[in-house]
Amino acid sequence: MLAPLPNYLILSALLFTIGVFGFLYRKNPLVMFMSIELMLNAANLTFVSFARYLGSLSGQVTVFFVMTIAAAEVVVGLGIIVSIFRARADIDVDDVHLLKD
Amino acid sequence: MGLLAFFVIAALALVGALGLVLSHNSVHSALFLVANLFCVALLYLSLNADFLAVVQVIVYAGAIMVLFIFVITLLNPSQEETPSQLVGQGWVAGILAVALMLEIGGVILSGVFGVIKTTSVPPPVNWGDNVHAVGTLLYTQFLFPFEVTSILLLVALVGATVLAKRRL
Amino acid sequence: MVSNVWLVLLFPLVGFFWCVLFGRLWPRLSGWIAALMVGLSFASAVSVLFGILALPADDRLRVGELYQWISSGTVSIPLNVFVDPLASVMIVVVTGVAFLIHLYAIGYMKGDPGFGRFFAYMNLFVFSMLVLVLGGNFLLLMIGWAGVGLCSYLLISFWFEKPEAAAAGVKAFVVNAIGDAGLILAASLILLTFKSLDYVTVFRVAKTTVTVGGGEITAITLLLLVAAVAKSAQLPLYVWLPDAMAGPTPVSALIHAATMVTAGVYLIARAAPLFTLAPFTMSVIAWIGAITALFAATIGLVKPNIKRVLAYSTVSQLGYMFLAVGVGAFGAGIFHLMTHAFFKALLFLGAGAVIHELAGEEDMRHMGGLAKKMPWTYATFLIASLAISGFPLLSGFYSKDEIISLAFTSPRGGAVLGIIALLTAGLTAVYIFRVVFVTFHGKSRVDPHLSEHVHDPGPLMVVPLVVLAVAAALGGYVQFPGEGFVNFLQPTFSSFGVAPVVEHGLNAGISAASIVLSLGGILLAYLIWGRSTVTAENLGKSFAPIRTVLLNDYGIDALYGMTVVALAKGLGRFFSGIFDAVVLNGIIDGLAGLVRGISVMFGKLETGYVRSYAVAVLAGAILIVAYMARGGL
Numbered sequence: 001m002l003a004p005l006p007n008y009l010i011l012s013a014l015l016f017t018i019g020v021f022g023f024l025y026r027k028n029p030l031v032m033f034m035s036i037e038l039m040l041n042a043a044n045l046t047f048v049s050f051a052r053y054l055g056s057l058s059g060q061v062t063v064f065f066v067m068t069i070a071a072a073e074v075v076v077g078l079g080i081i082v083s084i085f086r087a088r089a090d091i092d093v094d095d096v097h098l099l100k101d
Numbered sequence: 102m103g104l105l106a107f108f109v110i111a112a113l114a115l116v117g118a119l120g121l122v123l124s125h126n127s128v129h130s131a132l133f134l135v136a137n138l139f140c141v142a143l144l145y146l147s148l149n150a151d152f153l154a155v156v157q158v159i160v161y162a163g164a165i166m167v168l169f170i171f172v173i174t175l176l177n178p179s180q181e182e183t184p185s186q187l188v189g190q191g192w193v194a195g196i197l198a199v200a201l202m203l204e205i206g207g208v209i210l211s212g213v214f215g216v217i218k219t220t221s222v223p224p225p226v227n228w229g230d231n232v233h234a235v236g237t238l239l240y241t242q243f244l245f246p247f248e249v250t251s252i253l254l255l256v257a258l259v260g261a262t263v264l265a266k267r268r269l
Numbered sequence: 270m271v272s273n274v275w276l277v278l279l280f281p282l283v284g285f286f287w288c289v290l291f292g293r294l295w296p297r298l299s300g301w302i303a304a305l306m307v308g309l310s311f312a313s314a315v316s317v318l319f320g321i322l323a324l325p326a327d328d329r330l331r332v333g334e335l336y337q338w339i340s341s342g343t344v345s346i347p348l349n350v351f352v353d354p355l356a357s358v359m360i361v362v363v364t365g366v367a368f369l370i371h372l373y374a375i376g377y378m379k380g381d382p383g384f385g386r387f388f389a390y391m392n393l394f395v396f397s398m399l400v401l402v403l404g405g406n407f408l409l410l411m412i413g414w415a416g417v418g419l420c421s422y423l424l425i426s427f428w429f430e431k432p433e434a435a436a437a438g439v440k441a442f443v444v445n446a447i448g449d450a451g452l453i454l455a456a457s458l459i460l461l462t463f464k465s466l467d468y469v470t471v472f473r474v475a476k477t478t479v480t481v482g483g484g485e486i487t488a489i490t491l492l493l494l495v496a497a498v499a500k501s502a503q504l505p506l507y508v509w510l511p512d513a514m515a516g517p518t519p520v521s522a523l524i525h526a527a528t529m530v531t532a533g534v535y536l537i538a539r540a541a542p543l544f545t546l547a548p549f550t551m552s553v554i555a556w557i558g559a560i561t562a563l564f565a566a567t568i569g570l571v572k573p574n575i576k577r578v579l580a581y582s583t584v585s586q587l588g589y590m591f592l593a594v595g596v597g598a599f600g601a602g603i604f605h606l607m608t609h610a611f612f613k614a615l616l617f618l619g620a621g622a623v624i625h626e627l628a629g630e631e632d633m634r635h636m637g638g639l640a641k642k643m644p645w646t647y648a649t650f651l652i653a654s655l656a657i658s659g660f661p662l663l664s665g666f667y668s669k670d671e672i673i674s675l676a677f678t679s680p681r682g683g684a685v686l687g688i689i690a691l692l693t694a695g696l697t698a699v700y701i702f703r704v705v706f707v708t709f710h711g712k713s714r715v716d717p718h719l720s721e722h723v724h725d726p727g728p729l730m731v732v733p734l735v736v737l738a739v740a741a742a743l744g745g746y747v748q749f750p751g752e753g754f755v756n757f758l759q760p761t762f763s764s765f766g767v768a769p770v771v772e773h774g775l776n777a778g779i780s781a782a783s784i785v786l787s788l789g790g791i792l793l794a795y796l797i798w799g800r801s802t803v804t805a806e807n808l809g810k811s812f813a814p815i816r817t818v819l820l821n822d823y824g825i826d827a828l829y830g831m832t833v834v835a836l837a838k839g840l841g842r843f844f845s846g847i848f849d850a851v852v853l854n855g856i857i858d859g860l861a862g863l864v865r866g867i868s869v870m871f872g873k874l875e876t877g878y879v880r881s882y883a884v885a886v887l888a889g890a891i892l893i894v895a896y897m898a899r900g901g902l
């Protein structure tokens with residue numbers, strides 16, 4: 001470890017918060033999706049930090065699974081985005097509001 | 102020395118994250134994210150997670166982000182964003198993000214969940230060959246999640262194929 | 270055998286179910302079966318009476334339990350029977366008279382489309398009355414009470430297509446509801462005060478639990494009195510009985526003369542251990558009885574409808590019974606109850622025969638001269654009239670005389686009560702012989718077409734008349750052999766540690782006075798109505814204003830109509846029109862509108878925008894984490 005544990009945790013908290021902000025602020029669905037990946041990444045960093053700190057490899061295995069799931073999720077999610085926005089001129093997630101009351 | 106390295110890498114990661122969020126061009130956002138992922142991989146290395154660092158670079162930065170860039174270029178790559186229809190969304194997002202950060206920071210630094218406020222670096226650990234160790238765990242203790250994950254990948258594969266067809 | 274008492278209850282119940290199931294299919298058979306059931310019940314009742322008589326005089330109470338019905342906390346109410354001299358006498362009278370009337374009714378109701386239904390109701394009535402009499406606790410009394418009220422309503426409005434019958438049924442039910450309310454309140458107070466509703470328990474602890482003449486016992490007895498006044502048609506709740514004459518005559522005979530209306534008197538007699546502890550209530554009872562007796566007798570002098578005169582007569586005679594129990598002469602009261610059952614039932618059945626022959630005519634102004642055409646009817650009616658007038662040696666003489674004597678001599682009685690009783694005795698003779706002379710003597714005012722075919726009814730109707738006439742004539746003699754009737758009943762009234770009641774004081778002077786009055790009354794009636802209608806008409810003109818007052822019940826019905834009925838109708842209109850439509854509907858609609866408003870408000874949350882939902886999720890997450898970490902921060 002290069003630095004004490006709280007440093008890593010604060011870093012991943014910051015990354016997570018930036019990802020949250022990005023998800024709420026941007027309208028482009030792809031950028032929103034990438035913000036989600038950023039959030040997942042931050043969580044992974046936390047897991048690995050704790051794995052190293054506590055001396056248990058289970059944290060790393062968990063990250064392994066998270067990455068796999070993230071991959072699967074990206075695949076399906078992008079497929080959905082493509083099918084929704086394929087035929088449109090501009091891609092804006094606010095255009096998809098058919099569930100409005 | 103190590104601390105300095107940490108701060109440099111952390112700063113780069115943060116720059117990448119902010120670039121992702123604030124860039125108007127979606128391709129630029131994707132590239133910023135790649136940078137961020139790369140920095141995080143370096144951090145993994147520093148945490149004795151060799152296998153994960155490599156997987157991060159190969160899978161995350163190498164495959165997933167490439168896929169992202171494919172889709173971005175497929176759907177109108179260099180488009181400028183129109184102003185938001187939702188009034189005040191920006192302000193709300195900002196306030197909530199700050200609140201979240203303060204909250205999490207507070208939790209970490211106060212030690213409420215048993216997170217010890219250490220200021221020292223833990224002693225180096227010897228896990229031996231990291232790939233070997235992780236692999237052993239995967240096939241013994243975590244065998245069941247492993248198998249389930251492979252089924253999940255299959256499902257994702259099928260789903261993506263179905264979604265991408267123009268006509269079912 | 271006292272255990273036959275269960276059979277007494279069982280037979281009418283079986284009859285009721287038979288008539289319900291098969292009454293429409295086989296009406297005539299069901300009528301006979303109904304009568305047979307009551308007859309078997311009568312036989313069982315007689316055996317119960319003999320069973321009680323066989324027991325030693327100081328041990329004549331038998332309580333039998335069918336099963337434990339209600340057992341809640343400290344209160345346990347079984348289905349039980351309470352058989353003592355009073356109950357055994359009552360069931361014999363009720364079932365005996367009911368049996369005769371059932372036979373009569375088979376003839377009277379012939380051809381009526383509701384024949385089977387009629388006998389179902391009649392059997393149900395007998396059953397309910399027996400439950401009322403035999404029940405071993407106040408709850409069973411109430412059940413019987415409600416049951417006879419129901420049957421009364423059903424039978425009064427038997428010909429429900431006639432509006433006046435339906436209205437009379439409703440009137441009876443509503444007025445009796447007042448009594449029922451009193452009964453329920455009384456029972457609740459009894460339960461509160463004595464912690465039990467069981468007769469044995471309550472009567473045993475009565476003297477030691479409440480202060481004599483105190484508030485509790487007076488309240489309980491006054492409430493019981495309300496119930497008795499309603500059911501036995503005394504002032505001020507008598508108004509339903511004259512209207513109840515809209516029902517078939519056998520109903521009037523059975524329910525509104527011989528049995529149901531006596532339930533009030535029975536109640537007071539049964540609860541004697543409670544009533545003797547409340548002297549105030551006893552005076553109230555005596556005065557209500559006396560005044561009602563006089564009041565009703567005066568009205569009976571002018572009414573033209575034969576059944577109505579008999580109805581007022583019933584009210585008046587019930588007043589005598591109330592007077593008796595009010596001065597503490599419980600035995601005399603029950604004695605008169607029994608003799609009254611005989612002659613009043615007979616009077617009604619005789620009137621019924623006349624009405625039946627005259628195809629429904631009830632107005633005495635269209636009758637007359639029927640004595641020769643209907644000899645048996647006339648003879649039995651005459652015997653009953655003599656009995657009710659207190660003609661010497663007949664049953665009514667003995668029972669009435671007991672009451673009048675005790676009214677004077679009992680410590681709770683007094684001169685005024687006695688004089689009222691005597692006066693009423695005289696008036697009784699006058700009004701009943703008015704009926705005799707106007708209906709059976711003189712020139713016939715009957716419609717000539719009908720007049721040709723008028724004759725005595727068939728044996729099915731005449732035999733009960735004869736049997737009742739014998740009972741009316743000789744019924745008084747139960748007082749004499751062995752212990753005497755009144756002494757036989759004594760244990761009911763003086764056991765359970767309550768002070769013994771004054772009984773059996775026949776006073777020669779008073780008896781002489783009452784004989785004079787009754788004979789004088791008969792003579793007066795003869796003079797006014799016996800020879801020709803001229804005297805009556807002239808008298809009517811001279812006393813026209815008094816006559817109008819009497820004809821209109823002293824205005825009581827009108828008074829009730831203006832006050833109570835108008836109030837009830839007004840309340841009804843208010844509640845249905847204003848309260849229900851505006852207030853209640855407003856509340857419900859308001860609630861619905863509120864729910865709609867809230868859901869519209871929440872609906873606004875569903876904007877359809879993903880990012881808004883994300884904001885909500887994030888805000889929630891922040892709050893949750895803050896809550897979870899609240900300890901340490």
